Amino acid sequence: MADAGSLINWSLLALEPPGWGGVMLAGLWQSLQIAVGGYALGLILGTGGAMGKLYGGPVTKDLLEVYTTLVRAVPELVLILILYYAGTDVLNQLSALVGFGPVDISGLAAGIFVIGVVQGAYSTEVLRGAIKAVPAGQMEAARAYGMSPFQVMRRITLPAMLPHAIPGLSNLWLIATKDTALLAVVGFSELTLVTRQAAGSTKAYLLFFCAAGVLYLMITLVSNVLIGFIERHYRRGMARAA
């Protein structure tokens, strides 16, 4: 009969092959790679998107509006499926067109692409709000000094908007780490899927899912500490938020 002793078999979490600890840590590593890559890609897309939405021409603005509206209105799970199939399909057809024949796209690259496109829409909105919070006079002053638009961007807009953007961007990082779990549905062996396989083959469901939960929680808690440092660094010299 079920009592606590027989339910928890800690040796299942051992790092060597009879245990599944090593496999789970490998899954965690995959998850982290996708989260970092996807977040970075999202930041690049988001910076471009925010610039386009604020300073672009009317067509750019409208197209970006469609992009952010669609991504914010459709579940990540559905987006991930569409982007995963469409992305690999388009890439294959492109390479066939050029004459390379079908290419084998690594799951990692596909995962980073998918998370990046989703995160890109979110960070577009976060960065757009942050840039709008920078007083227009500061940018006008920079332009009056004769700085080129790129210099204004690098010297004034980006540093001045960072304190406003950091709370939103840190939330996006936490969401990126959790969204990697959704790639389990397309069969990418990141932490959640690996955990499910381990749990399924040992029947110790509670143990493995709790262990994975602890790993995800560790990512969040460590990130929170780091975010605290970053926020204090970039808010130095600013009035405390009300």
Added chain:
Amino acid sequence: MSDPTITALALTDLPTKKSIFKPHRIVLMAIAAAVVFCIVWFMRWDWVPEYSDRLADGVGMTLIMLASTSILGFLLAVPIGLVQVTGPWPLKMLAQVFCTVIRGTPLLLQLWLLYYGLGSLFPQFPEIRNSFLWPYLRESWPYGVVALTLSFAAYEGEVMRGAFAGVPSGELEAARAYGMSPFTVFRRIWLPRAVHRALPTLTGETVLQLKATPLVATITVIDVYAIISQVRQKTYLTYEPLLLLALIYLCLTAILVVGFRYFESKIPTRGA
């Protein structure tokens, strides 16, 4: 999560209708219409009539999940927010740990932990197997409802904490000066004011909850996402069912946003 972040994650406002007929927009709309025409004309949609009934059922299931978990989650979020502001420290700690754990782990993992973990644990206890709850615990939807409810409660609990803390203390003092008992103060002043303050985030949180519902399909709840998955397996089509699914969610989100805007316009606000 703060209000701007929710707005960045979930659609909370429809694009404004003003000046829809600028010249470049007409060109863009013509291109969009051509794309839609190509999608309708060149892709296979003959499976839609066959599955339309089941799709409607699936949408119904999605909406039931959304409504029940949002309402239950909100009811749970009120005490979670309240104890974090005024509760004794053990309750405060408990609420904080709950929020941190739920918000710090993926919903998919929580769902699988409940369904596979608890679901495999329950049958080992004859007391549970013989109880009146057993017919429900053998189904998958209770686990989905519980997981989604807890998730909504954790995110909205954080919002409610801020809302309770943000009610001006002068209003509460005035209520106490009128001789109201603590419970009356809560019922008449504190709760209504806090809910009022939390309302703007509710649109975003509900859209986020809608975006979380398809996860229950992974534990065999038959919502609209699960129906589309069945279509994909039966017809071997990749894109058509997914595009229809995206369209369905787009419409549901738009309806939610318009509905919330309507109700918000009915609530009187000072100076607005």
